[in-house]
Amino acid sequence: MKFTVNRLEFIKSLTDVQRAISTKTTIPILTGLKLKLEAKGLTLTGSDADISIETFIPADDDKAQLQVEEPGQVVLTARIFSEIIKKLPEDVLTLEVTENYQTEILSGNASFSIKGLNAENYPHLPEITTEDTLNLESDVLKQIIGQTVIAVSTQESRPILTGIHLTIKNGQLSAVATDSHRLSQRKIAIAADNVSYDIIVPGKSLSELSKMIGEDAAQVEVRISENQVLFKFNNTTFYSRLLEGNYPDTDRLIPKNSDTEIDFNASEFLASIERASLLSHAGQNNVVKLALDTENQKATIYSNSPEIGNVEEELKFQRLSGNDIEISFNPDYMKDALRSFGQSTITISFNAPLRPFTLVPSEDQEHFIQLITPVRTY
């Protein structure tokens, strides 16, 4: 195996593939990066068994200027290999695999020789045979992930809740996540009337995917099999395993009506919550209290840490109606939820001090909802 390639283009592919490679894997060969050189181009593969990423550098790519001298394949320790590539002195590099997978890397006057492994021992990537392909706008996909992944559970006690539940039916994609204290749900119309899917994708996979999809990819192609999902954009293919099991029925958790409603600018309310949480974080209980007084049209937030002190702030709002209520909640859940709305005006709807409350964009209350369960403070 021997090739020459533009170093900066090679680094881009390498950086993408490295997202899947963990140094903590229990399968030693997965700390490596697989390079496979064919006449048509060079394929880089990284995997941590949950996520696998493949990037392809075509032989005819103008920027990469790949010169295929001798096809072949090898696995190289990803961390040290990528450090070497990043420090090489020149704009191009030549890589050659010699006897016993020993690999020479040349650039300018610098010459590295590192140990490689037999690529035959590298696990095979899952095969996804389905022909059904779904196309999503990449920015929409990134938005959906960002808005729901916040509610994914980080506890391994209920593995199913570490995923995002994606259902595709009647031309609608719905994404839901909940860690049982809060819930995020986002729905969008998609141009795919004839397919229906119901899958649970690990939240971690979707976070990584979201970070990888660059500005330059307009569309992401999605293909789903029984236990794998594949996302394809530009010359990158991203595989994730699916979580097995039944996702809880989340529809029944969302309250249908409310007793009190308030409209806030999401980012102004966020700033107030951030101030209040300074003291809640300093104390034992990470709780802030919101008091809504509809008669006097006053909304006030409080937090108190016996060791440090307290904070009180009267909030600006756009509209307040219904019954008076005092409700306590974890400000970190509120911060995550508010950030997902950006600058929009949101409507928060309450029932009772211990019943979950919801946040929706005031302009479109149907397609996006954040739900938070309050905290009992007595």
Add this chain to the structure above:
Amino acid sequence: MKFTVNRLEFIKSLTDVQRAISTKTTIPILTGLKLKLEAKGLTLTGSDADISIETFIPADDDKAQLQVEEPGQVVLTARIFSEIIKKLPEDVLTLEVTENYQTEILSGNASFSIKGLNAENYPHLPEITTEDTLNLESDVLKQIIGQTVIAVSTQESRPILTGIHLTIKNGQLSAVATDSHRLSQRKIAIAADNVSYDIIVPGKSLSELSKMIGEDAAQVEVRISENQVLFKFNNTTFYSRLLEGNYPDTDRLIPKNSDTEIDFNASEFLASIERASLLSHAGQNNVVKLALDTENQKATIYSNSPEIGNVEEELKFQRLSGNDIEISFNPDYMKDALRSFGQSTITISFNAPLRPFTLVPSEDQEHFIQLITPVRTY
């Protein structure tokens, strides 16, 4: 005590003072920040017993717009206080100390109330009575610190070596640091013929000082007493304790002549060392080897990690003369030394494989020297 002040200007003073405040102190009140309000202005003080920093906001400062309503003093927990100030909603803030040092902080609709402490219990800053003042250009002071602090020891086994040895005599300032494996020495002429000092300042103090001296300070005023040194610039006063004891005689460590000399561009040589150290770091021995062949006019660097692989690079140089030599050293020491020369051309002078070698700017070999002790590799 009560005042109103521009929030951003207050944050600047606060950030400077916080550099001295550690959360790990054994003296609880030193986790606090002292505020002292007088008719002439507001003084902020932070200290970790080794370093003390005082900043002053004058009552007549146009930007700070300080309004002194009632003089007084208080000590507030630095961490939470500064977080609160940074998150306040408006451009101005009002601070008022009420009963039992309880402190109210108001800005817009937000109102914080935090516990304060009696400032009478805060340690007094050292008094420096000397009238002798030394003025240094701030960029020269920062350069001297940066060029020598790299060789300061981080081991507490010989405390004296954790300092920089500053001597002022006959209009010359000399700064020396050594951790016994390497040494940095810098000399400059200063406009102070009539004073002479010999002090050891903790390297950590000088690093912090260097970070604090901003672009806006042209001159730094230095005053030295028996066990303290004071640096004053703009409205900031920086105190550091001095280290007690005798600094070793470093002059005798510097070789007077050499058998082999080579001239490199410091930054090009640095890049080569960084590549070689990728493999030395990966292995057990963090060592790289430089081989100079004067007959064939070749300079080559090698490094080898039995587990990973090896690297070899032929180096570009400007001049090579004297005897052939092969010498092994810690590449991290070399990197620190090379960075201190920036882009200049340097001369490296060798005697024998186990004798210390020196790096000096080729243009001015008298005033700046880095010395490194080689490593025995057999």
